[in-house]
Structure formats: structure tokens, C-alpha cells
Amino acid sequence: MSLETVRPTLPAAPGPSWARRNLFNTWYNGLLTTVLGGLLFAGIWLGARAVAGFDITILEVNLRLFMVGEFPRDQLWRPWLSGGFLAAAIGLAAGLIQAGSRERAARSGLPFTPTTPRDVVRRLAPVIGLVVVLLLLTRTITPTLLTVVVAIVGIVFNVSGRRLHSRWGWVGVGALVVAGYLSLAAFGGVGWEDWGGLHLNVFLTLAGLLFAFPVGILLALGRRSALPVIRALSVTFIEVVRGVPLIAVLLFGAFAIGFLLPEEVRPSQVTRMLIAITAFEAAYVAEVIRGGLQAVPHGQTEAAQSLGLPGRKTMALVVMPQALRASIPPMVGQFISLYKDTTLVAILGIGELLETSFVVNSQPDFLGKGLFVVTLAFAGLIFWVGSYTMSREARRLERRLGVGER
Amino acid sequence: MTAGTGHRPQHPPLWRDIRVLHALAQIVAAAAVAVVVAVLWWNLTNNLRRAGLTTDFSFLTQPLGVDIAGSGAGPGTPIWRGLLVGVKNTFALVVVGVPLLTILGVVIGVGRLSTNWLVARMCAFYVEMFRNLPPLLIIFSFFNAVVLRLPLLEDSWNPMGLAVVNNRFIAVTGFSAQPGFGVYWLIIGATLLAAVWLWVWRTRRWERTGSPHHRLAWSGGILGAVTVIAFLVLDGPVALSIPVLEGRVLEGGFRGLGSYFAVLVALVLYTASHVAEIVRGSILAVPRGQTEAANALALSPWQRLRYVILPQAMRIAIPPTISQFLNFTKNTSLAIAVGYAEITRIVFQTIGNAQPAPQLVAVLMLAYLVFSLTISAVVNILNRRLRYVTT
Known part of the structure; x- marks a missing residue:
């Protein structure tokens, strides 16, 4: 007799329907369902009526401001080119991750299910939806065509990335990102002082974390150092920065950095914001990497030492690679939170996306029409899609890397 | 040797x-x-x-130069007093916001694990919605789409005569102090201590002897009796104070600026979504065997939650939740964007009045640091107390 047959037969739920089991299984659940269902219906009704009544001309007219700020019209090919490079970089990186996990699966003999195009579409559904919304707001066919080209570039690089087995692939990703930057700023382009819109948010996020990363590694090592002076310096910096809000650091960047530099050095407003963001993020990155370092078992260090590796090589070849791997998911979390926090530079009057969604309301055509709801909702949608998609991918990555599992 | x-x-x-x-x-x-x-x-x-600025902190005694709405601090107030008003306003957000966001976060977090499909889905929707929006955008939205759309001061709402609502401020019915107010609060404070002591004593006795504790009756009874008797003896030390709008001047009640409520609601909603995730994760982190053991003991679902799951989940949830409280405190600095006069805004305005920025930013950072480091110290002590004592 198998265990299945001795299981006591529970009395069948009254009525076979799904609703009975999941919505009305007890009296209080029934009550909750009724009340919440009513609220939900009212909310959707009011929301739909509000959306139907809104005039979205303000978005159509100002789409360029929202996306790239005051970027000169005759230079607009540069953001598109840069977008192409960025799509290629993201596609290549995703392909390389795929190739890596296939290789690991092959080595450990575990089954490997490749990501199908359908999976990708499902996972990127919010982004695709957002792109469609943005394209619906354009008035010519060119942006749509260019978007298709950019998407194809991304797909091509993704497919080739999946076949690549070499470490050079990641160098390629780096080169593509640099090319993306150069295509905007170099050869008669526009420097970051004059960027704006969503483009500036993305730049501040990427550049802030990129610059903060090496500083953060040094601070994390400093915090674990055996030398008291170096440890004290690192701990002081990390705890002071983590104890204050980002705005305080940005205010420092906007108003105080100028006093600390010699008279002839006067960095632009955006540069000072970037310095402030880098200093702020370095402290958080240091804590993320410290967490990664703590996750590496001590046996790894001992094994490296027993092989006769000197201290520096133990750290660089054995401990640090594992620590960095373990800190990828929290690092993505840090990336998301910085992406949201780049809106704070709006307080200092820099024309990023949130600030743009504010100032377009003072254009003569739209002044006093109370269109804040439309523009803020639009900006909110863009931030939400990016942050939601990234956080879902971070969770997937966490599962895939097997970190965070105990 | x-x-x-x-x-x-x-x-x-x-x-x-x-x-x-x-x-x-x-x-x-x-x-x-x-x-x-x-x-x-x-x-x-x-x-x-x-630049012709001082290199020390002597500027703190100079006049502030701006008016801080709703605080009595005007342009002639020294800067240090203005900064103190800012700290007080920051605390006004924290003291009200932290309990609210804790309650909301726990409700949503538990709701996400509900067996009711609709409840679980709506809680998940709430969390995913607010967690992925920039807090500054939420504040802006509340301020522009809700607070500024309330009626003008002249035609304020006056629901049931108990509150005054307009786009400048919201005033609700509160209490006002009468003679004997201080004594009254002293008595209540002392009784509260006594009630806590009684509660502990009854619990200990119950644990030792197993005789019924009736601790709610003991503590609550004493507290209620003393509150009422003292109120009567002192001849009404507190009175209801109903807000009344006389022309453009408000009399009585508790008043909060519209910008205050915008920041409060937005940040509570934002931070609660993070707390909800912590609560959900902590409940899921309690080993399944604990639920099964509780079922084996025939505990009711409520008893299972109250006596088995929540006490264990709490240990896991408390440290990250307190770090969310800290985040809330730091995020109150975003109130600068809607003109609520907390410390960051006052520092910002003072810098605008040609006062030395480096020192002012240093003061600002110091204020937040004192708060953050105090809380971290408390958390560390708490962590040590809450750690499982094994073997």
C-alpha cells in the first residue's frame, strides 16, 4: 500500500469552482474580496475615465526634451548611434551570461535550458510596451525605423555572444559602452554638461557606479585590512557617507566642492553632481563587496595559502572573483536604487527626466493647464519600467548564480 | 631564554x-x-x-533672512534657531511616519501571503508599484495632483465641523492644555509605568504558578481608572479643541501644512512597500516545520501566526526594518522639493542667502549623522539581544 492511498480523504470543498477556493473560502475572506473588489473596480473606473480625458499633446511636443534634453536637433543621430552601441553591449552581455551558464551546466552535468526568444519577450514585456508607447507619441516614421535597427543590432550581438567562449567578450562589452559614450561626446559632439532627460539619468547611473566601483573595492579591502589606520579611515568614510542622505552629499557637490578646489578649477554642475554621486555610491558599493567577501568561505583563503600563493594573489585570483560573483545581485539592487536616486539632481535644477516633466508645464502652450498629472505619470512610467524589469532580472540572476540560497 | x-x-x-x-x-x-x-x-x-565669507561658525548667530511657515521663526531669527526648527520639522515627519509605515508594511506584507487570491494580488501590485518608483516622483505627484488640488483657503472644506481642509494646510480636532495639564501627564506617565510593571508581574506569576494572569484587566483597569479619576479631580486638564477658520486665521486644532502631508503620505507609501517585502521574506524564512508542528498541536490559524510564526519572523525582520526607518528619515530630506521646512530645506535657503556653504553642509551632515549613528548603535545592541541563543 503506497502512502498516497492512506492519506485521509478531506471533505470536498463546497463547490468545485476556483473562486470558492481562492476568494470565498472563509466568511472574512468573502468580505475582504467583496470590499477590495469594489474598491478595485472603482479605482479602475476612475483611472480609465481620467486617462481618457487627458490631453497628451504636451508629451508629443516635448518627447525630445524628455528623452535627451536640449540635445541639438541636427546632432540627434548621436543619441541614436549611442543607443545602438548600448543595445549591442546589453545584447552581447546577455549572450555571454547565457554562454557562461551553458558551459557551467555542461561541466557539472546538470541539464541546461536555453532562453528562448519567447522567454525574452515575456521578460522584457514592460520595456517593449514602453517603447511602443514612446513610438506612438512620435509623429514621423523615422524613430520607428531606427528603433527597429537598434533592436536588430541588439539581437545580432546577443546571438553572436551566445557562441562566444572567450573572456574577450566582456572586453567587447566594455568597448561598446565606451563607443556609446564617444559617439555622443567626441568628434564635435555634446559634452555631458549639456545632456538632459532620461539620457542624463541613465548616464549618471552608469557613470556613477562605474567610477564608484574601484573606489568601493579599495574601501571594502581597507575596511577588512589588518592595519588599524587604514581600517579607521575606510570605516569613517563609509559610515559618514551612509549616515547622510544623498541630497546632503549633492548639496555638498553643488555648493561646497567649489570652495575645496583651487580657483582656476571650476567643474561644471553635472560634473560636480557626478563627483558627489561617485563618493556616495562608493560607500554603498564598498558595503556590497564587503558582504561578498564575507560570503567567501575561509577555507578558500587557507587552500590558496597552502598552495603557496602570496597574499595579494590569494585576494586577486581566489577570494575577490568569488566575492564579486556573490555581490552581483546586490549590485544590481544598488544600480536600481541609484537609477531612482538620480532624480534628486532635479532639486538642483539639472534638467533630467523628472525636472523636465516639471518644467514643460511652464511652456506658454501648457502653462496653468494642470498637466502635471500627465507629465509626472509619463516620467513615472519610464522609471517604473526600467526599475521593475531590472529588479526582476536581478532576482533571476540571483537564482541562477545560486547565491542567496542557503 | x-x-x-x-x-x-x-x-x-x-x-x-x-x-x-x-x-x-x-x-x-x-x-x-x-x-x-x-x-x-x-x-x-x-x-x-x-568670497568675503567667514571661515568659522560665527555666522550661526546672524539673522536667518527667511520666514519659516507655521513655526514663528521669521527673518530676524538667528540661523541656529532656524536650523533647530528644521530638525524639529524633520522629527515631526519621522515620529508620525514610522508607526504608520510599520503598520501599513506589516499589513501589506502579511496580505501578500494571504490565501485570498485577490488580497495577495493587490498587495503584490502595491509593492511592485511603489517599490519601483523614485520617491521624489511620488512626493511631487502627491503634492501636485492631490494637495494643490484641494480647495483654496477661502472655500476650505469643513467636514462635520471637525476639520479644516484646504491646499495650504489641513487642521484636525485635537486637544488643548488647561490648568493642571502638566500634573495630569505626570500622573498618567507614572501610572503607565505601574501598569507595565503589573503586566510583567502577572505574566511572571502565570508562568511560575499557572494561575490565570488577567494581565489585561489588571493593567488596563488601573490605567483607565487613574486616567478618569485624575481627569475629574483636576477639573478637566485637557479639552477638545476644534479647528475654526476665522477669515484667514485658524484657531485651535492640530495643524499640518499641505506639503507636510504630501511628504508624509508619499514616503510612508514608498517605505511601506519595502517593509512589506521584508515582512514577507521573514515569514517565508521561518522553517516550514514550524507551521507543521503548530498544525500538529492543533493550534488555530490565528494562534499559529501569533505564537509560532510571528515571534520567529520578528527576529529576522527587525534589523532590516530599522534600516528602512533610517532610510525614511534620510528620505525626509526630499521634502526640500515641495517647500516643507525641514533641516535640508533651511540649509538650502540659508546657502541661498550668501552664508558659507561648506560649514552649513557640514552642520547638515552632522545632524543626520548623529541621528543615524545613534540608531545604528541601538540596532547593534538589539541584534545582540535578539540573536538565537543556541546550546
């Missing part, structure tokens, strides 16, 4: 002696930092002097 072995301890040459190298590395690091700081300091003092 080891004479007779004929073996002298071998010292490596100085440039390979690890102790010497360590000391050297630290001296070099300290010197490098000192040089950098000295250069920056030299630049700072020079630049401040060139």
Missing part, C-alpha cells in the same frame, strides 16, 4: 620585515590623507576669504 641551543633568532632585513612594512604602509596612508586634507583646507580657507 633559548640559550644553549646556539640558535639566534633570525631577523629579516628591515625592508622585508612585515612589521616594518605594515607600520610604513600606515604612516604613508595617514600622511597622504593628511596632505590631501591640508591642501583642501588651505583651498577652503582661501576661497572663503576671497
Whole structure:
């Protein structure tokens, strides 16, 4: 007799329907369902009526401001080119991750299910939806065509990335990102002082974390150092920065950095914001990497030492690679939170996306029409899609890397 | 000591002696930092002097130059008093916001695990919605789409005569102090302590002897009785105070500025979504065997939650939740964007009045640091107390 047959037969739920089991299984659940269902219906009704009544001309007219700020019209090919490079970089990186996990699966003999195009579409559904919304707001066919080209570039690089087995692939990703930057700023382009819109948010996020990363590694090592002076310096910096809000650091960047530099050095407003963001993020990155370092078992260090590796090589070849791997998911979390926090530079009057969604309301055509709801909702949608998609991918990555599992 | 072995301890040459190298590395690091700081300091003092600003903190006694709405601090108030008003306003957000966001976060977090499909879905929707929006955008939205759309001061809403609502402020019915107010609160405070002591005593007795504790009746009874008797004896030390709008002047009630409510609601909603995730994760982190054991003991679903799951989940949830409280506190600085006069805004305005920025930013950072470091110290103590004591 198998265990299945001795299981006591529970009395069948009254009525076979799904609703009975999941919505009305007890009296209080029934009550909750009724009340919440009513609220939900009212909310959707009011929301739909509000959306139907809104005039979205303000978005159509100002789409360029929202996306790239005051970027000169005759230079607009540069953001598109840069977008192409960025799509290629993201596609290549995703392909390389795929190739890596296939290789690991092959080595450990575990089954490997490749990501199908359908999976990708499902996972990127919010982004695709957002792109469609943005394209619906354009008035010519060119942006749509260019978007298709950019998407194809991304797909091509993704497919080739999946076949690549070499470490050079990641160098390629780096080169593509640099090319993306150069295509905007170099050869008669526009420097970051004059960027704006969503483009500036993305730049501040990427550049802030990129610059903060090496500083953060040094601070994390400093915090674990055996030398008291170096440890004290690192701990002081990390705890002071983590104890204050980002705005305080940005205010420092906007108003105080100028006093600390010699008279002839006067960095632009955006540069000072970037310095402030880098200093702020370095402290958080240091804590993320410290967490990664703590996750590496001590046996790894001992094994490296027993092989006769000197201290520096133990750290660089054995401990640090594992620590960095373990800190990828929290690092993505840090990336998301910085992406949201780049809106704070709006307080200092820099024309990023949130600030743009504010100032377009003072254009003569739209002044006093109370269109804040439309523009803020639009900006909110863009931030939400990016942050939601990234956080879902971070969770997937966490599962895939097997970190965070105990 | 080891004479007779004929073996002298071998010292490596100085440039390979690890102790010497360590000391050297630290001296070099300290010197490098000192040089950098000295250069920056030299630049700072020079630049401040060139700009005609003081290099010390004497400016704190100068007049503020701006009016802080709803605080009585005007342009003539010294800067340090203005900064204190800012700290007070920051605390006004924290003291009200933290309990609210805790309650909301726990409700949503537990709701996400509900067996009711609709409840679980709506809670998940709430969390995913607010967690992925920039807090500043939420504040802006509330301020522009809700607070500024309330009626003008002249035609304020006056629901049931108990509150006054307009786009400048919201006033609700509160209490006002009458003669004997101080004594009354002293008595209540002392009774509260006594009630807590009674509660502990009854619980201990119940644990020791198993006789019914009736601790709610004991503590609550004493507290209720003393509150009522003292109120009667002192001849009404507190009275209801109903807000009344006389022309453009408000009398009575508790008043909060519209910007205050915008920041409060937005940040509570934002932070609660993070707390909800912590609560959900902590409940899921309680081993499944605990639920099964509770079921095996025939505990009701409520008893299972109250006596088995929540106490264990709490241990896991408390440290990250407190770090969310800290985040909330730091995020109150975003109130600067809608003009609520907390400390960051006052520092910002004072800098705008040509006061030295480096010192002001230092004061601002110090204020937040004192708060953050105090809380972290408390968290560390709590962590030590809450740790599982194994074997």
C-alpha cells in the first residue's frame, strides 16, 4: 500500500469552482474580496475615465526634451548611434551570461535550458510596451525605423555572444559602452554638461557606479585590512557617507566642492553632481563587496595559502572573483536604487527626466493647464519600467548564480 | 631564554620585515590623507576669504533672512534657531511616519501571503508599484495632483465641523492644555509605568504558578481608572479643541501644512512597500516545520501566526526594518522639493542667502549623522539581544 492511498480523504470543498477556493473560502475572506473588489473596480473606473480625458499633446511636443534634453536637433543621430552601441553591449552581455551558464551546466552535468526568444519577450514585456508607447507619441516614421535597427543590432550581438567562449567578450562589452559614450561626446559632439532627460539619468547611473566601483573595492579591502589606520579611515568614510542622505552629499557637490578646489578649477554642475554621486555610491558599493567577501568561505583563503600563493594573489585570483560573483545581485539592487536616486539632481535644477516633466508645464502652450498629472505619470512610467524589469532580472540572476540560497 | 641551543633568532632585513612594512604602509596612508586634507583646507580657507565669507561658525548667530511657515521663526531669527526648527520639522515627519509605515508594511506584507487570491494580488501590485518608483516622483505627484488640488483657503472644506481642509494646510480636532495639564501627564506617565510593571508581574506569576494572569484587566483597569479619576479631580486638564477658520486665521486644532502631508503620505507609501517585502521574506524564512508542528498541536490559524510564526519572523525582520526607518528619515530630506521646512530645506535657503556653504553642509551632515549613528548603535545592541541563543 503506497502512502498516497492512506492519506485521509478531506471533505470536498463546497463547490468545485476556483473562486470558492481562492476568494470565498472563509466568511472574512468573502468580505475582504467583496470590499477590495469594489474598491478595485472603482479605482479602475476612475483611472480609465481620467486617462481618457487627458490631453497628451504636451508629451508629443516635448518627447525630445524628455528623452535627451536640449540635445541639438541636427546632432540627434548621436543619441541614436549611442543607443545602438548600448543595445549591442546589453545584447552581447546577455549572450555571454547565457554562454557562461551553458558551459557551467555542461561541466557539472546538470541539464541546461536555453532562453528562448519567447522567454525574452515575456521578460522584457514592460520595456517593449514602453517603447511602443514612446513610438506612438512620435509623429514621423523615422524613430520607428531606427528603433527597429537598434533592436536588430541588439539581437545580432546577443546571438553572436551566445557562441562566444572567450573572456574577450566582456572586453567587447566594455568597448561598446565606451563607443556609446564617444559617439555622443567626441568628434564635435555634446559634452555631458549639456545632456538632459532620461539620457542624463541613465548616464549618471552608469557613470556613477562605474567610477564608484574601484573606489568601493579599495574601501571594502581597507575596511577588512589588518592595519588599524587604514581600517579607521575606510570605516569613517563609509559610515559618514551612509549616515547622510544623498541630497546632503549633492548639496555638498553643488555648493561646497567649489570652495575645496583651487580657483582656476571650476567643474561644471553635472560634473560636480557626478563627483558627489561617485563618493556616495562608493560607500554603498564598498558595503556590497564587503558582504561578498564575507560570503567567501575561509577555507578558500587557507587552500590558496597552502598552495603557496602570496597574499595579494590569494585576494586577486581566489577570494575577490568569488566575492564579486556573490555581490552581483546586490549590485544590481544598488544600480536600481541609484537609477531612482538620480532624480534628486532635479532639486538642483539639472534638467533630467523628472525636472523636465516639471518644467514643460511652464511652456506658454501648457502653462496653468494642470498637466502635471500627465507629465509626472509619463516620467513615472519610464522609471517604473526600467526599475521593475531590472529588479526582476536581478532576482533571476540571483537564482541562477545560486547565491542567496542557503 | 633559548640559550644553549646556539640558535639566534633570525631577523629579516628591515625592508622585508612585515612589521616594518605594515607600520610604513600606515604612516604613508595617514600622511597622504593628511596632505590631501591640508591642501583642501588651505583651498577652503582661501576661497572663503576671497568670497568675503567667514571661515568659522560665527555666522550661526546672524539673522536667518527667511520666514519659516507655521513655526514663528521669521527673518530676524538667528540661523541656529532656524536650523533647530528644521530638525524639529524633520522629527515631526519621522515620529508620525514610522508607526504608520510599520503598520501599513506589516499589513501589506502579511496580505501578500494571504490565501485570498485577490488580497495577495493587490498587495503584490502595491509593492511592485511603489517599490519601483523614485520617491521624489511620488512626493511631487502627491503634492501636485492631490494637495494643490484641494480647495483654496477661502472655500476650505469643513467636514462635520471637525476639520479644516484646504491646499495650504489641513487642521484636525485635537486637544488643548488647561490648568493642571502638566500634573495630569505626570500622573498618567507614572501610572503607565505601574501598569507595565503589573503586566510583567502577572505574566511572571502565570508562568511560575499557572494561575490565570488577567494581565489585561489588571493593567488596563488601573490605567483607565487613574486616567478618569485624575481627569475629574483636576477639573478637566485637557479639552477638545476644534479647528475654526476665522477669515484667514485658524484657531485651535492640530495643524499640518499641505506639503507636510504630501511628504508624509508619499514616503510612508514608498517605505511601506519595502517593509512589506521584508515582512514577507521573514515569514517565508521561518522553517516550514514550524507551521507543521503548530498544525500538529492543533493550534488555530490565528494562534499559529501569533505564537509560532510571528515571534520567529520578528527576529529576522527587525534589523532590516530599522534600516528602512533610517532610510525614511534620510528620505525626509526630499521634502526640500515641495517647500516643507525641514533641516535640508533651511540649509538650502540659508546657502541661498550668501552664508558659507561648506560649514552649513557640514552642520547638515552632522545632524543626520548623529541621528543615524545613534540608531545604528541601538540596532547593534538589539541584534545582540535578539540573536538565537543556541546550546
